[in-house]
Amino acid sequence: MSLNNIECKNCGNMFHGHYCNNCGQKSAIHRISLKNLLHDFFHATTHLDRGYLHTAKEMFIRPGHTIREYLQGKRVSHPNPILMMIITGGLCSLMYYNLELQTVSAFKINELGGGTHIIESKFFAILYISYSLLLSFFDFIFFRKKGYNFTEFFSLNVFISIEILLSLLILVPVWLIGKSLEINVYLRLIVGFGFIAYLVYVRYQFFEINKNPQSKWILIIESLLFLTLFLLISYRNILEVLSA
Numbered sequence: 001m002s003l004n005n006i007e008c009k010n011c012g013n014m015f016h017g018h019y020c021n022n023c024g025q026k027s028a029i030h031r032i033s034l035k036n037l038l039h040d041f042f043h044a045t046t047h048l049d050r051g052y053l054h055t056a057k058e059m060f061i062r063p064g065h066t067i068r069e070y071l072q073g074k075r076v077s078h079p080n081p082i083l084m085m086i087i088t089g090g091l092c093s094l095m096y097y098n099l100e101l102q103t104v105s106a107f108k109i110n111e112l113g114g115g116t117h118i119i120e121s122k123f124f125a126i127l128y129i130s131y132s133l134l135l136s137f138f139d140f141i142f143f144r145k146k147g148y149n150f151t152e153f154f155s156l157n158v159f160i161s162i163e164i165l166l167s168l169l170i171l172v173p174v175w176l177i178g179k180s181l182e183i184n185v186y187l188r189l190i191v192g193f194g195f196i197a198y199l200v201y202v203r204y205q206f207f208e209i210n211k212n213p214q215s216k217w218i219l220i221i222e223s224l225l226f227l228t229l230f231l232l233i234s235y236r237n238i239l240e241v242l243s244a
Helices: 034-044 052-061 063-072 081-098 124-146 150-170 172-178 184-206 213-233 235-243
Strands: 108-110 116-118
Touching (some): 034 081, 034 150, 052 081, 052 150, 063 150, 081 124, 081 150, 124 213, 150 184, 172 184, 184 213, 213 235
Antiparallel strands (some): 108 116
16 A cells, blocks of 8 residues: 655655654644734744754745745744744843843833833834834735745744844844944934845845836835834934034
């Protein structure tokens, strides 16, 4: 009696059964949905033993292709994005809050005690999850014909946010060196625009714009919305730069 072979979506190995005998990935791979995203998150909270640095490297070298492959089923080498976001955001909060650093998108609110508090420096994970939800809304409007659901777009933007947060961790020494220098505000502004460029670059790869030139103008329009959003969020800090 012959058994039907299955092609592993992670490594391409042909096998039969519930798990790939080469890399260990499950044979039953589902589309990303809110239900299984939350399930994977709770399962992964005690199993983040590999993949973090691999994902960070892939998101730097080939971000759009990496996320698309993840959504298509190549997941065994990557940790849960929500868990990875919480860990990375927590590290950013620890560093930026205690060292009293801020980015160009940071903004302040008045505390009950009369002082001010920099929102971003204490709640990186919450803030960037909120940004991911907002960007996913734009993606769902402009690229819904690509066949992805909202949760898959959310996964795309969470991965992007994670790489941005990792970049902010790497930049901590730069902020410390330039903290008392007038040029610091200009550096923060340059980095902010660099992150906007990264958002566009990831989408260019993810949606394979080079193979679908008709999507180029859609990406341009969406990119202008991203830029407008960034300018609105960073309004006070940009004024600080212009008046320096």
